[in-house]
Amino acid sequence: MFNRVACIYTAVFSVLISATAIAGVGEGQDLYNAYCQICHGGEGEGQAMGKPLTDSGAERLSDTELVAVITEGRSGTGMAAWGSSFDEKEILDIAGYVRTLQGGSGVLDLGDAVQVSNDPAVLAGEQLFNGVASCATCHTYRDQGGSIGPVLDGISSHLNDALLEQALLNPSQTIAAGFEVKEVELTDGKIIRGRFRNESELALQILSEDGKRWVTYFKARVNGISDSEESLMPDVYATLSAEQQQQIMAFLKSL
Missing domain, CATH: 1.10.760.10 (Cytochrome c-like domain)
Structure with a gap:
């Protein structure tokens, strides 16, 4: 068998999957412990190099999407593509074991046939x-x-x-509903621009520049609040x- 570790960055291959797959959870656990836990932790809790597999984001992935992530990896992240290192059954086994870490049975419902793009x-x-x-x-x-x-x-x-x-x-030209922009002028003259929500007569909330938290601004404590017709999206x-x-x-x- 070729060296799995040396192949983790090789080209992505297409996987055709259909119906319901019964994964070999025991085999999946062995593969996970050998190749996945170094980044994602023994219980899927996450490590410095890999995100948790037991949080809401990972759990929301459909079984088909989970298989695709293992196969293709995720561009721009540390998640490698394992499609050229594992065969189809091994990928299903790993995905099934990940589901058991999330409290599931390990039986994958992959629905209709899906092809992972390698365009x-x-x-x-x-x-x-x-x-x-x-x-x-x-x-x-x-x-x-x-x-x-x-x-x-x-x-x-x-x-x-x-x-x-x-x-x-x-x-x-057209800003999507729910992503309109407000400008808040603070008492020191600084302008805060951002997506907003929960506006009332007293206050509104603006999403922080890093997109991680909503900040409340009281209207009586700022110089002014106005609508902005300019999108937050840069002209990249x-x-x-x-x-x-x-x-x-x-x-x-x-x-």
Whole structure:
């Protein structure tokens, strides 16, 4: 058997899976302990190099999505692609064992057949999304990313190619509902801009610049609050090359 560790960064392969899979949980545990716990912890609690597998984000992944993450990895993160290191059964065994760490039975419901994309343009677009373009700082897809901008899963079902590119080139033209922007002028003259919620006669909350917490501003304690017609989304897309733009589009259309 070839060296598994040496192959963790090799090319992603396509996996076709259907119906319900009964994973070999014991075999999955052995594989997990040998190759996964170093990053994710013996009980899936997470380590410095890997996120917890027992938190709400990991538990929300469908079985199909979990298998895809193990197979493809996650571009822009430390999660390697194991599709060229493990065969299909071994990947299912690992996924089944992860489900037992989350309190499940280890039986995977994979639903209809699904093909994990290995389109080079899609993969390159995902790398740009998580890397140079820094889109994941603000946007979530497949339960990863930020919360400053809209979730992008299924975006291609809401926007055709022309509207999607328009949104990338001119994000202020149409701001998605729930992501409108307010400007708060503090008493020292500093301007705070951000997504807002829970506005009342007395106060409102603005999402912090890092997208991690909501900050309350009392209207009586600031100089003023006004609507902003400018999106928080920077004009990154316009700075990319034509090839990079095509790659970003290919990735977004794959979601």
